[in-house]
Amino acid sequence: xxxxxxxxxxxxxxxxxxxxxxxxxxxxxxxxxxxxxxxxxxxxxxxxxxxxxxxxxxxxxxxxxxxxxxxxxxxxxxxxxxxxxxxxxxxxx
Numbered sequence: 053x054x055x056x057x058x059x060x061x062x063x064x065x066x067x068x069x070x071x072x073x074x075x076x077x078x079x080x081x082x083x084x085x086x087x088x089x090x091x092x093x094x095x096x097x098x099x100x101x102x103x104x105x106x107x108x109x110x111x112x113x114x115x116x117x118x119x120x121x122x123x124x125x126x127x128x129x130x131x132x133x134x135x136x137x138x139x140x141x142x143x144x145x
Contacts, residue, residue: 053093054094054136054139054140055140057090057091057093057094057136058133058136058137058140060090061090061129061133064083064086064087064090065087065125065126065129067079067083067086067087068080068083068084068087068106068122068125069122069126070083071083071084071110072106072115072118072119072122075115077109077110077111077112077113077114077115078110079110080106080107080109080110080115080118081107081109081110081111082110083110084103084104084106084107084109084110085107087103088100088103088104088107091103091129091132094132094136095128095132098128099125099128099129099132102121102124102125102128103125105121106118106121106122106125109121
């Protein structure tokens with residue numbers, strides 16, 4: 053499951069980032085919801101909260117702060133992916 057998550061993560065994050073950049077609130081709601089579901093199995097509450105905030109921003113068509121939330125989300129996801137990859141390598145080795 054972790055391997056699939058790591059494989060799909062760039063696409064999920066890319067869809068959220070693209071929606072933020074295009075100021076597409078409908079696409080942001082959908083992409084953030086999908087990302088939130090994927091990270092719910094592995095992530096801490098702050099990461100889930102960021103994904104949910106982006107989803108709500110899309111739903112309410114209020115994208116104020118979406119860029120900052122996206123930056124924080126990407127930073128946290130990067131750290132999560134690094135930890136998961138390290139654990140995967142440790143188990144394989």
